Amino acid sequence: MSKILYIDMDSVLVNFQSGIERLELEERIAYKDDLDDVPGIFALMDPVEDAIESYHNLAGRFDTYVLSTAPWNNPSAWSDKLHWVKKHLGAPAHKRLILTHHKNLNIGDYLIDDRLANGAGFFTGEHIRFATEQYPDWKSVMIYLNGKEH
Numbered sequence: 001m002s003k004i005l006y007i008d009m010d011s012v013l014v015n016f017q018s019g020i021e022r023l024e025l026e027e028r029i030a031y032k033d034d035l036d037d038v039p040g041i042f043a044l045m046d047p048v049e050d051a052i053e054s055y056h057n058l059a060g061r062f063d064t065y066v067l068s069t070a071p072w073n074n075p076s077a078w079s080d081k082l083h084w085v086k087k088h089l090g091a092p093a094h095k096r097l098i099l100t101h102h103k104n105l106n107i108g109d110y111l112i113d114d115r116l117a118n119g120a121g122f123f124t125g126e127h128i129r130f131a132t133e134q135y136p137d138w139k140s141v142m143i144y145l146n147g148k149e150h
């Protein structure tokens, strides 16, 4: 059986900053301290460099799921994230999107996540902490996982 791999969205698959840059100035000002609450913002975001190719490679080798949190006060983010996954990840991600504030409740072998929030810090498998000195980008993550049994 393949090992189970979870991959976070924001700042791992999704370039959050690219969505902010596409906002109207009025929206940026109105939501200054709560940019993840802007309606529709999650649909505007580009993928992180090498994320799509890496996802497709990993989805062929691991039992792979997208594991993300959508803001409680931004209902459109929940549907935007589904749209983003369908648009950018396609068939390999079909029905493999999990939105939760309790990532630790998902049992598995690996979690690629840039943060400890929303349960990521309590994940019972191995947390590959993205955007750190050890794993600054997808290339470094792929080198690490290529050396693993799957």
Ligand SMILES: [Mg+2]
Pocket (backbone or CB within 6 Å): 008, 009, 010, 011, 012, 113, 114, 115
């Ligand atoms: Mg994240």
